[in-house]
Amino acid sequence: MHPLLRTVLQRLGLGLITLFVVSLIIFSAIEFLPGDFAKAILGQAATPETVEAFQKEIGLDKPPVERYLNWIGGILQGDFGSSFSSRVGFRRTVLDIIAPRLWNTLFLAGITALVAVPLALGLGLMAALYRNSFFDRAINAATLTTISFPEFFVAYILMLFLAVQLRWFPSLSNVSADMPFFERLERSALPVLTLTLVIVAHMMRMTRAAIIGLLASPYIEMARLKGVSPGQVILRHALPNAWAPIANVVAFNLAYLVVGAVVVEVVFVYPGIGQAMVDAVRSRDIPVVQACALIFAVTYILLNLLADIISIATNPRLLHPR
Amino acid sequence: MKSDARKSDAKRTKGETLLEIRDLKISGQSDDVWHEIVKGVDLTLKRGEVLGLIGESGAGKSTIGLAAMGFARPGCKITGGSIIFDGKDLRKASEEERRALRGSRIAYVAQSAAASFNPAHRIIDQTVETAVGHDVLDRGKAEADAKDLYTRLKLPNPATIGSRYPHQVSGGQLQRAMTAMAMSCRPDLIIFDEPTTALDVTTQVDVLAAMRDIVEQFNTAAIYITHDLAVVAQMAHRIMVLRHGKLIEEAPTREMLKSPKEAYTKTLWAVRSLAMPERTGKDVVLRVHDVDATYGGIVKVLENVTVQVPRGRTVAVVGESGSGKSTLARVITGLLPPRKGEVYFNGKPLPRALKDRDKDTLRRIQMIYQSADTALNPRQRVRDVIGRPLEFYLGLKGQERDRKVVELLEQIELSEDLIDRLPGELSGGQKQRICIARALAADPELIICDEVTSALDQIVQEGILKLLLKLQKETNVSYLFITHDIATVRAIADEIVVMYQGRVVQQGLKTEVLSPPHPPYTELLLSSVPEMDPDWLTRLLEKRQAKGKVSA
Incomplete structure (x- = not known):
């Protein structure tokens, strides 16, 4: 395999790994945030029942690992999930x-x-x-x-x-x-x-x-000593490096x-x-x-x-x- | 044919004047102060003549060579005199006029071809750049001509070598490609600035021959700059000896070699006159036994290498670059654990890897490197450079440590006033002496010297070699002396190990190795060392042609 191609593939692989780690960080960082999102969104008037119903609706009642896998699995299929502003019968996708x-x-x-x-x-x-x-x-x-x-x-x-x-x-x-x-x-x-x-x-x-x-660099001096014009010295001899x-x-x-x-x-x-x-x-x-x-x-x-x-x-x- | 060329010497030195430099003065800037570095030099060059400029570093050779192109490096300026090239004063010409001459009528061949070729472009693109850029030839013709020049310069695969990048060909080949580049416009004058200094002796012969040949073929005038008198003797019709920006002596080559007039000129032979008689030794300090070493487990760089160093003696390891000399040093110091074999020190096997060796073992083997510039921390004062091993190995502190530093400075013949200097405030020779003192501070039994004099001027080299011999007498230390310079070997070795492609091809006492009959590679190596005889190269080439070159 051409070494350039191999390096590119290597970097691409590393990029994917980085992305995976980043996705974990993003997900858990939000998980660790204090407060209950359902309560916060429903406001003061929320009863335990409505909170539970809402959590069920947006999937917050499931364990974090399952939610992460659902999230990532969806993204891999091009589905970023539903916005919390969705309501029954009116789904707003992310x-x-x-x-x-x-x-x-x-x-x-x-x-x-x-x-x-x-x-x-x-x-x-x-x-x-x-x-x-x-x-x-x-x-x-x-x-x-x-x-x-x-x-x-x-x-x-x-x-x-x-x-x-x-x-x-x-x-x-x-x-x-x-x-x-x-x-x-x-x-x-x-x-x-x-x-x-x-x-x-x-x-x-x-x-x-x-x-x-x-x-x-010596090769720039060489270019000058070859009678290359100052502009060409910069464009042809310095810039490519x-x-x-x-x-x-x-x-x-x-x-x-x-x-x-x-x-x-x-x-x-x-x-x-x-x-x-x-x-x-x-x-x-x-x-x-x-x-x-x-x-x-x-x-x-x-x-x-x-x-x-x-x-x-x-x-x-x-x-x-x- | 060669004798014909020689006969034409007289004609060449009497021809039409091509370059006339009068009372040239050049100033250089260091620390915001301007110093005169060329102090009124006159130089005349006829068409087709080759003039040798010789002197040690700082003599102003390169500066004068560049001035012949109307060029001054950044930090330098031409302050006086005239530079008349073919009737035109380059100092009065406009930058545009000078630029039109550069490359097309005056060309330059630099010391390090590897650094002077642009890494981003193919060799052929750089070869034809001048001819195309100056509208001398169109691209197609220029490429055909470049291939013709490659052939004349005896480059391998001349039709295709141009499509390679500079890092893909060897140093000797690049140097020839650069000569082709200089020739592309058939200039009237070529400045050769130490073109073979960075090459191995065995490669140097071929490059010198190729360059001499092509300059003769096109009747090009040349200024050949070098610090090596034996090399310039092969190339030049006339020699100028320079020192501190002034002319010391000027004479036709043969005359200069036969009877140099000035005392300074005679010192340029210095190291070559130093020759210590060899001594034998029984007590073995270091024994490298049947060692194989590889880089990355694939490329074998040492194969079945066995080397012995007797106590208080100097063993020189010689060979061209890539022969495994420095790798051997890395194996001994533990930087590169061997794949096979053992290293015995005072009869006991050494741990293979550096990290497994205890402090006292480390203390006993020290190293001195080729480039003192990079081997010294630029921010450490002499006191700390030498004091550090005293503290680390011997536990000396404070006043005791300082006293020992002063003592060591005395031993290496430097004034104790230098104790608070930074490396940047020392000369090349002084820096190398500091490196020696640093090695000595550990009170070692073996010092590995890796090309320690290669970067120094002849006369400084002599001083360093004498110092090493003196220290050996005083402390009975052993040296493993890695070098590619046969003159140095003659000067200080007791025994010689010849290496080629990772193998030891010959070893023995100095006189044994240096006297015939030689194994083929030793023969090639020894015969490639330039001699102070203007006919040396011609004779050597004839002899090799007759015999068919040793397959190296």
Whole structure:
């Protein structure tokens, strides 16, 4: 078997094991939370009988191991269970609640990634090429500034100037499923911009540092002594050897777009999965919380797996063994 | 044919001037202070001429070589003089103009091909990059030409070797591929910067021959930079000896070898003149008996190795890289438990693994490494480096410990003022002496010296070797001296063990091993050591061709 394929399969296996452990943690963490969910949901007026009936209805009367197995077994078949907000005759599946939200979040994350990753790489490469110049310092200072402010602050500032004063973009991003693509894009503009400002600095600085770290290598000197132009030295000779650290930081930031965008979602009233989770926590809708947590874990694991694969695939020593 | 080439020496040194450097001054920055590292050097090179630049590290050889391309390393700047290449002053030319010359008309071959090839690209892509980038040839023609150059440089499988990545071929092959890369635009001038220093002697011969051949074929002028006089003698028509950024002496090669004028030039022979008579020894300290060792249980790196070290004597282990010399050291120290066989110390078998050995056993066997730079913790002062084994093995503390540290510094001929220095504040030779003192502090019976002088200049090497001999006389310690340098072996060994591909091919007293008849591999190894004779390489190649090379 090709060593690359073997490594990928190994990592995939490890990812699955990690996911299994994470699912156990998620399930038991919620299990150990104090209080009785049925009582909490039914409120003060609950009689022992109604509590028992409710517990039976949502399956809380069964032992934890059985519930865990049911939960995991369902997920493996694509069934994330029913929301606690279901009532007899009106079943709301977790999937119904989460799926549109997850799609919204992935849309936002995808658009932001399309803007932010090339921007950060481009700026990082330029900063490395013109290192210690005015451009380098300016871009470093600017990105550091945007990352230093809290996201909600950046969000409100952008809203104030771009939405309220200049009226270029709508201030609320309440997208809906039947919205045409471009309207959706326009509505999402401000959250995309905010998130871009938040993540660009990290990726750009890593790109710059990874490239500059290689510039002292003998093979870079060799390229210069071969008369290769400065731009080509960076692009052809440094960048191919710098993918591993860059990919790791990019993966980390992309995961953040899915997992950590909740503040920005709240500010712009964007119906993403972060908001869904916050709502579910508030209403103690445990199946939804569990599903969200699991989705976040999968995001992290998949993106890190991807970064690992990129690191391996760009290392000729692993890709082309002796 | 070779004698024809030699006859043309006169023509070459009288031809048209290609490069003329006048009063070159270069400054280098260290700790924010600029120091002049090249102090007004003149250099003239004719078309097709090969000029040797020789000197120890810090002499400014590489800096001058790079300046001939109008290039200064980061932290260096050219501060004065002129560099006229084919009528154009490179100092006055724009960076764009200089870049146009680099690779196309002036090419560079670096010391470590393994580090100078980009690990991310195939060899052929890097070979043709200059020719394609400078619009000399189109891609297809450049590739065909690269394969032709590979053939001329006698690379194996010239048609396909280019499709491999740098880590997939050997150091000697990479060095030749880099020469092909330099040749791709048929430059007027090639700078060879210590191109064979990182290679084994047996590989060096082939690479030297290939490089000399191709430079002659295309009548390319070259500056050949090295610290090894015997190597430069094979390559250069004329030699310049440099020291501390200044020219010491300049003469045609034969003249220089026959009658060096300056005292400094004569010291470049230093180690080669050191030759200790051998002594026999009966009392065996260490006996490695019939040892096999593997890495990962698959690759056999030692096979049936038996080696003895007498007390108070020096046993040199020689062989090329990959012969198992360092693995033998790892087996003796317990870092790599052997698969088969035993290691006896003072007649008793040693526990195989390091973790099973008691402190006193550990104390008796010490090690000194090739690179003192990496063997010393950069944040520990000399006092702690030497004091640590005193405390650990002998339980010395406080003033007692310091007194012993000073004593050891005296023994290794360093001033006690150095006691609070960090390794970064010491010279290469001083650092290696500190490593020796650290080994000595444990009061060992055996010291394993792994290429301890390979990274040092000739004259510093001589000092270290003399010190080791002196210490042996004082303490009756035994040395297992691992090296690939035959001159060093001649200088200090009592007995020699020749290793090849994990086996001992010959062992015995120094005079026995060094005098003929030799087993085939010893013959190859010994005959590959460059001699101070400009015709050595030519004769060697003729002799090998006549006999058919030993199948190594």
